[in-house]
Amino acid sequence: MIVRIRLFAILREQAGVQSIDVELEDDATVADALRALGEEERLSDLLARLPVQMAVNRDYATPATRLRADDELALIPPVSGGAG
Amino acid sequence: MSGPVHVRVSEEPLSLDQLSRTVGSPAAGAIVLFCGVTREVPCLDYEAYREMAEEKMRLILGECSQRHALAAAAAEHRVGEVGLGEPSVIVAVSAAHRPEAFAGAREAIDRIKREAPIWKREIDAHGAERWAEGELPA
Numbered sequence: 001m002i003v004r005i006r007l008f009a010i011l012r013e014q015a016g017v018q019s020i021d022v023e024l025e026d027d028a029t030v031a032d033a034l035r036a037l038g039e040e041e042r043l044s045d046l047l048a049r050l051p052v053q054m055a056v057n058r059d060y061a062t063p064a065t066r067l068r069a070d071d072e073l074a075l076i077p078p079v080s081g082g083a084g
Numbered sequence: 085m086s087g088p089v090h091v092r093v094s095e096e097p098l099s100l101d102q103l104s105r106t107v108g109s110p111a112a113g114a115i116v117l118f119c120g121v122t123r124e125v126p127c128l129d130y131e132a133y134r135e136m137a138e139e140k141m142r143l144i145l146g147e148c149s150q151r152h153a154l155a156a157a158a159a160e161h162r163v164g165e166v167g168l169g170e171p172s173v174i175v176a177v178s179a180a181h182r183p184e185a186f187a188g189a190r191e192a193i194d195r196i197k198r199e200a201p202i203w204k205r206e207i208d209a210h211g212a213e214r215w216a217e218g219e220l221p222a
Contacts, residue, residue: 006133008131008133008201008203009131009203009205009215010203010215012131013215051220052220053220053221055133055136055201058135058136058139058140059136060221060222074133074136074201076133076201076220076221077203077218078217078218078219078220078221079197079198079199079200079201079202079203079218079219079220079221080202080203080204080215080216080217080218080219081130081132081137081161081172081173081196081197081200081201081202081203081204082120082161082172082173082193082196082197082200082202083120083121083122083123083128083166083171083172083173083204084118084119084120084121084123084173084193
């Protein structure tokens with residue numbers, strides 16, 4: 001299956017695109033998606049040093065979370081919202 | 085018990101007055117307002133995964149509301165450029181008395197900063213940009 005992963009902040013800027021499509025096995029997990037992203041040329045350097053979290057359907061997921069083709073996926077770098 | 089909840093992530097300037105009015109209630113004797121503002125740099129530039137940030141903020145305010153018996157809770161976060169001294173995030177909660185209101189507002193802003201998918205870039209006086217370091221959300 002092909003899944004689309006949305007990118008934000010430093011990841012979006014580094015990749016130069018809003019999202020990346022990766023091809024995964026049908027029974028793939030979050031860990032598989034992260035591995036595939038780590039092999040993307042545009043992100044590999046950054047992902048080697050930046051911890052990230054995957055969001056599946058607008059909730060933080062664990063590496064074992066299983067993915068479906070129609071899931072809403074996003075790669076979340078360390079958050080820094082707010083002030084004060 | 086859990087009172088009404090209001091959240092918004094938008095490019096519009098934030099108003100504590102307006103937010104305060106959304107949490108007013110005949111059952112509430114205390115309203116606590118929090119305002120986080122840009123400091124030290126001329127400008128902060130915020131980006132959000134808006135749909136998820138609003139969902140998270142709604143969930144957080146609902147849980148705070150229940151845990152602290154709030155009459156109502158509201159929070160708004162701004163995206164885009166926020167100048168020195170201007171608010172980027174505001175929180176308003178109401179409760180019967182001030183101890184619950186302070187505790188509820190404290191938990192709400194702490195969790196929004198930790199869990200909502202929102203990022204900021206600092207823009208210094210020379211126009212140089214740098215993504216702020218953050219924490220990985222739980």
